[in-house]
Amino acid sequence: MNLPKSDWVVIALLGKTRGNRGEVTALPLSDKPERFESLRQVYLRGHSDPPRYYAVEETWFHQGVLIFKFQGIDAISDAERLNRAEVCVPAAERVALEADEYFQSDLIGCEVIDRGSGRTIGRVTAWEEGAGPGLLVVDSRWLIPFARAICVEIDPAARRIAVDLPNGLEDVNLQ
Numbered sequence: 001m002n003l004p005k006s007d008w009v010v011i012a013l014l015g016k017t018r019g020n021r022g023e024v025t026a027l028p029l030s031d032k033p034e035r036f037e038s039l040r041q042v043y044l045r046g047h048s049d050p051p052r053y054y055a056v057e058e059t060w061f062h063q064g065v066l067i068f069k070f071q072g073i074d075a076i077s078d079a080e081r082l083n084r085a086e087v088c089v090p091a092a093e094r095v096a097l098e099a100d101e102y103f104q105s106d107l108i109g110c111e112v113i114d115r116g117s118g119r120t121i122g123r124v125t126a127w128e129e130g131a132g133p134g135l136l137v138v139d140s141r142w143l144i145p146f147a148r149a150i151c152v153e154i155d156p157a158a159r160r161i162a163v164d165l166p167n168g169l170e171d172v173n174l175q
Helices: 076-080 169-174
Strands: 008-018 023-028 041-045 052-062 065-070 086-090 111-114 120-128 135-138 142-145 151-155 160-163
Antiparallel strands (some): 008 023, 008 086, 111 120, 151 160
């Protein structure tokens, strides 16, 4: 499948081999573990490779670790070649979200506006995980907690996030 990079969603990152049947550990990038239960086909992508189709024989969690078994990958040597590959699906196959849930990838590129002043703060350029809520990285210099009390209007379709910045947050970010 030859889709532009923006039309793919990375749902996991493959890690080391597990066992001797070609199984591979993975870091899930979804907080919905049930997302992996019905997975039957995926595309694996290296850093510069176009995604390549793989049939999923089985997925399961073992002691909290996601495991993939792909059809045709039956030996450790086969599985070792998959290390660090991205597990992708076409964006059209993303799981449905609940109200007030957002895909991180849909937030990237959104304009961030201070709701009180109407001033544009910048555009979301990345997402960072932290000990608390995730952080919107705005213009590679601002870190804004992705919390309902701060991000008060979120409209990925309009590419806009309105924020109420707590006192002092701007000063911390400008240092």
